Amino acid sequence: MKIKKPNIGILLFVLVGVVPFAAAFVYALLYSFGVIGVANNGFTFQFWESVLASGTFFTSLRYSFMIALVAVLISVGGALWITLKFREQLEKRFLSFIIYLPLAIPGIVTGFFTFQLFSKGGFFARISHKLGFITEASQFPDLVNDGLAIGIIFSFITMIMPFFVLLFLNVYKNERVEELSILAQSLGASANQITQRVFLPILIKKTWVLIVLYFIFLLGAYEVPLILGQESPQMLSVLIIQEIKQYDLDKISEGYVVAVLYTLIVSIAAIVLFLPKKNRAYAN
Amino acid sequence: MFLEVQHIVKSFGAEKVVKDLSFSLQAKQTLSILGKSGCGKTTMLKTIGGLISPDSGKILLNGVDITETKPEKRNIVYLYQEDLLFPHLNAFENIAFGLRIKKIPEGLIKEKVQHMLHSLELEGQADKMPTQLSGGQRQRVSFGRAISTNPSLLLLDEPFGSLDTGTRQRMQELFKKLTEEFDITSLFVTHDLKEAVLMGNQIGFMQDGVLKVYEDKKDFIQDPQTGVQSEIEFWGGLK
Amino acid sequence: MRINWKPFVLSLAVLLILFPFVYLVFLSLASEWRFPDVLPSYIGFKNWVTVFGSETGLLQSFFSSLLISLSVAIFSTTSGFLISKAVFYHPKKRTLTLLAYFPYILAPVVFAACLSFFFLKMGLFGNMTGVVVAQFIIAFPYALLFFSSFWNEKVKSYEDLVATLGGNKWQTYTKVLLPLAKGLLLICFFQTFLISWFEYGLTSIIGIGKVQTLTIKVFLFIKETNYYYGALSCCLLIFPPVVLLYFNKRYVFKKLV
Numbered sequence: 158m159k160i161k162k163p164n165i166g167i168l169l170f171v172l173v174g175v176v177p178f179a180a181a182f183v184y185a186l187l188y189s190f191g192v193i194g195v196a197n198n199g200f201t202f203q204f205w206e207s208v209l210a211s212g213t214f215f216t217s218l219r220y221s222f223m224i225a226l227v228a229v230l231i232s233v234g235g236a237l238w239i240t241l242k243f244r245e246q247l248e249k250r251f252l253s254f255i256i257y258l259p260l261a262i263p264g265i266v267t268g269f270f271t272f273q274l275f276s277k278g279g280f281f282a283r284i285s286h287k288l289g290f291i292t293e294a295s296q297f298p299d300l301v302n303d304g305l306a307i308g309i310i311f312s313f314i315t316m317i318m319p320f321f322v323l324l325f326l327n328v329y330k331n332e333r334v335e336e337l338s339i340l341a342q343s344l345g346a347s348a349n350q351i352t353q354r355v356f357l358p359i360l361i362k363k364t365w366v367l368i369v370l371y372f373i374f375l376l377g378a379y380e381v382p383l384i385l386g387q388e389s390p391q392m393l394s395v396l397i398i399q400e401i402k403q404y405d406l407d408k409i410s411e412g413y414v415v416a417v418l419y420t421l422i423v424s425i426a427a428i429v430l431f432l433p434k435k436n437r438a439y440a441n
Numbered sequence: 442m443f444l445e446v447q448h449i450v451k452s453f454g455a456e457k458v459v460k461d462l463s464f465s466l467q468a469k470q471t472l473s474i475l476g477k478s479g480c481g482k483t484t485m486l487k488t489i490g491g492l493i494s495p496d497s498g499k500i501l502l503n504g505v506d507i508t509e510t511k512p513e514k515r516n517i518v519y520l521y522q523e524d525l526l527f528p529h530l531n532a533f534e535n536i537a538f539g540l541r542i543k544k545i546p547e548g549l550i551k552e553k554v555q556h557m558l559h560s561l562e563l564e565g566q567a568d569k570m571p572t573q574l575s576g577g578q579r580q581r582v583s584f585g586r587a588i589s590t591n592p593s594l595l596l597l598d599e600p601f602g603s604l605d606t607g608t609r610q611r612m613q614e615l616f617k618k619l620t621e622e623f624d625i626t627s628l629f630v631t632h633d634l635k636e637a638v639l640m641g642n643q644i645g646f647m648q649d650g651v652l653k654v655y656e657d658k659k660d661f662i663q664d665p666q667t668g669v670q671s672e673i674e675f676w677g678g679l680k
Numbered sequence: 681m682r683i684n685w686k687p688f689v690l691s692l693a694v695l696l697i698l699f700p701f702v703y704l705v706f707l708s709l710a711s712e713w714r715f716p717d718v719l720p721s722y723i724g725f726k727n728w729v730t731v732f733g734s735e736t737g738l739l740q741s742f743f744s745s746l747l748i749s750l751s752v753a754i755f756s757t758t759s760g761f762l763i764s765k766a767v768f769y770h771p772k773k774r775t776l777t778l779l780a781y782f783p784y785i786l787a788p789v790v791f792a793a794c795l796s797f798f799f800l801k802m803g804l805f806g807n808m809t810g811v812v813v814a815q816f817i818i819a820f821p822y823a824l825l826f827f828s829s830f831w832n833e834k835v836k837s838y839e840d841l842v843a844t845l846g847g848n849k850w851q852t853y854t855k856v857l858l859p860l861a862k863g864l865l866l867i868c869f870f871q872t873f874l875i876s877w878f879e880y881g882l883t884s885i886i887g888i889g890k891v892q893t894l895t896i897k898v899f900l901f902i903k904e905t906n907y908y909y910g911a912l913s914c915c916l917l918i919f920p921p922v923v924l925l926y927f928n929k930r931y932v933f934k935k936l937v
Contacts, residue, residue, distance in 0.1 A: 166766020377787025
């Protein structure tokens with residue numbers, strides 16, 4: 158059918174879905190090369206050179222990468238274990254409601270809550286004091302705003318592990334893993350073999366795109382590291398915003414350099430994940 | 442002639458799916474068309490129904506050129522192999538769907554649908570939702586939905602393809618009864634040899650985008666291409 | 681005999697899940713809770729009374745958050761549904777899908793930082809309209825991708841069927857497409873509502889502190905080290921999603937595969 162309407166739809170799609178992203182990227186790109194910006198006077202590699210030379214970006218990228226990786230690995234591993242061990246119980250009425258509750262908590266609340274629990278004046282510090290483990294607040298270990306990002310990782314895990322549990326429970330049912338496991342058993346597979354050859358491959362294969370997607374979301378997370386992060390190094394989003402919002406005008410351009418690099422990284426990730434592939438029959 | 446199809450050509454990309462399609466059909470007749478999957482029969486039906494526009498050629502219905510007419514203005518109903526009942530409507534409302542779209546008065550709708558339910562042997566099923574009906578019942582509701590709007594032409598694309606043998610047989614009989622009762626003109630596409638012979642007043646054979654309509658059923662049976670002869674040999678050989 | 685350890689682990693898990701909710705409510709009722717006291721010296725409704733006396737504008741924040749999130753949810757769900765039809769029936773739908781993933785995958789706060797210039801130029805900086813537009817831009821790709829699986833061959837067949845039965849475009853939408861998509865539309869509405877409701881970074885940049893949604897308030901109280909009001913704002917923030925969960929779990933959880 159030759160109708161005009163789909164073209165209007167595509168036009169609107171481009172206008173709302175593509176133009177803002179393109180505009181934002183081009184703006185950041187121009188700013189990073191000094192083409193635009195209050196104190197900038199023309200094209201220069203100066204900001205790129207200083208960002209790449211100072212190493213702040215790479216430190217921050219490595220830091221963000223490690224935090225996101227550790228948080229995703231622990232969350233996915235934990236969620237798989239919970240699904241494997243507690244699937245039947247989690248389908249019962251009361252529990253099946255309870256496990257959804259963590260989804261009602263946004264990042265900023267998780268950050269706040271983690272801080273309230275683990276800071277030097279927080280809940281656990283009080284308990285430790287009461288139990289006589291510490292006599293002063295300063296003796297309590299650094300668990301928030303700390304070098305190892307324990308607070309951030311803890312928050313991330315509490316945010317995404319419940320999601321993965323729900324996801325795996327869903328996939329388990331939809332992909333009929335139960336029936337396949339019984340089938341494997343009748344073919345002589347042991348419990349361990351079923352886990353390794355049926356349960357894990359099916360769940361991972363069906364969800365790996367989402368796992369990577371969550372890793373990328375964590376890579377760009379803002380609220381939690383803003384509350385629980387330290388001075389340096391910082392996670393990418395926090396670093397970018399801090400530099401862009403500086404009064405030092407050179408820093409603003411450098412902030413946009415980092416923004417461009419970050420955008421490129423996630424865009425490449427998006428292309429690798431979602432590039433049209435003909436042989437991906439299970440996609441969508 | 443009631444329906445005249447003249448030199449229809451349709452390609453998708455480089456592939457010519459329908460090649461120079463021409464045939465005609467008298468009112469209140471059924472032309473059954475035998476063809477394997479991928480022979481272009483679905484494209485042919487969708488072109489006649491207005492869901493696909495042809496690259497060239499003409500379609501006349503009752504003497505009027507409808508080649509450029511939008512599907513909703515053609516009064517030609519295309520029936521899929523799947524029953525495609527609206528999951529949010531019960532059997533009654535599914536049958537009434539086309540009537541409601543045409544804004545027919547409520548009283549008349551009730552009367553027509555009741556009558557249709559009776560003809561379809563679906564009394565007592567009116568309030569059931571599609572999921573509560575059997576495959577044959579669903580297909581009958583789908584028929585009723587199509588026929589109730591009094592279409593000029595009914596296009597059936599393997600309508601019994603998803604039914605088991607017994608149900609299929611009963612549906613074939615019911616369809617014959619309905620075509621007489623409601624004076625239906627139809628194109629009936631199937632890949633089942635026996636069904637093609639049973640359902641049509643006229644028979645056609647489609648292969649690689651080319652349709653051949655036989656003057657007589659005998660010609661159809663004689664033509665080695667249609668596979669009737671080899672079938673006869675097979676069954677004869679068992680004696 | 682082996683001890684069945686599962687009930688213990690499960691009970692512990694339930695306690696851990698409920699703990700934040702209880703703790704935040706508790707903290708919102710507390711006052712003058714000095715280290716190292718295990719319990720605060722004051723427990724009562726003082727904070728809540730003050731807040732509803734509107735001294736801190738928290739109630740106002742609640743309602744502006746509600747207004748922003750409802751607007752974002754309505755706009756993004758409607759446009760996502762309508763525009764996704766054009767996108768997912770398009771021959772190049774896979775490429776278009778990829779394009780939609782770029783803004784989806786980018787951190788909203790960075791997106792906002794790079795867009796703020798344009799918002800400033802269009803007079804959308806520091807006002808509610810600007811925040812709604814900005815949040816819409818990030819909620820739209822979500823809504824669009826959300827409906828990707830809806831526009832399949834079967835729905836296309838339904839549309840064709842309605843056309844051959846004599847239905848026009850409007851009737852196709854009102855009598856078939858919308859009823860078929862009703863459940864999905866509702867889920868998408870609540871999901872995009874939550875995207876907006878939980879959003880902090882982008883809102884802080886486009887709203888420049890003038891548009892005080894609940895998340896902005898939470899952060900302000902944290903900065904002021906007013907943890908009791910912070911906890912109270914957190915309660916207001918997580919209360920609506922919990923209510924939604926109670927009505928339907930799917931409103932809050934939808935996997936996007």
